[in-house]
Amino acid sequence: MEAKKAAGLSLLGAQMRRSALEMVYRATSGHLGGSMSLCEILAVLYFDKMRVDPTNPGDPDRDRFVLSKGHCTPALYSALAMRGFFPMETLSTFRDIDGHLSGHAEMHHVPGVDMSTGSLGQGISAAVGMALAGQVDKKAYRVYAALGDGELEEGQVWEAAMAAGNYHLDNLCVFVDNNNIQIDGTLEEIMSPNPIDEKFAAFGWNVERCDGHNVSKIAAALERAEAAKGKPTVIIAKTVKGKGVSFMENDKEWHGNDPNTEQYEKAAAELDALVAAVEKEAERYE
Structure with missing residues (x-):
């Protein structure tokens, strides 16, 4: 990936992270840690890889x-708003009783959301169904999904993985957001799904790995996934929970907590500095 594009995507990821903080602080509720580990992945998907049209979100x-x-x-709502599926101002209604941006992904009232999710393990099953439908209908679309590594403790994930391998769904690419922390502690402390790579490979998947905060490496992994024929692909993306805020990084307490005013101001200052630094880098290529 050329440096100019990489800088632009990194900036989008940083802005997404700042937006996520604002949403959770305003709502006094939400999940920051796992949102912040996902931002660069969403930036690459929505602004470089995926074929989507914000003016026609239901395009078959x-x-x-x-x-x-x-x-x-x-993270997801920020990405969708930045991509143009709905106005950025709508983000201020996150978790508001009078709005539609619920705490878990909602497909019926939020343009650009392809599946309502929340019960862990079910999203990948839906993605497998979409990919299988595309294969049967001989459609060219691709299906992407993002799983948490703690989510891999759900048995339904492995039923879906077995089905995807069985049907050779090479139009399916799944990211594992491998930040190693879930709501109650590290993977090792709760129920380790490791070795993640060997488990997916055993179900007939192509396995890729990347730095989940490096947009060039994410994009390269996606290119390899698209080139892999006859197998679904899993990209194990090494990430940091709470990425970008010093006191949130690698801390399980920020799985689902909202910051108080003092914490918000400190986090906002750190993220504003990050956005400014990435903006300065991007301006070098103007």
């Missing part, structure tokens, strides 16, 4: 994305 030939870790909507 569009690429699909399923947020299987459905609680991380601060």
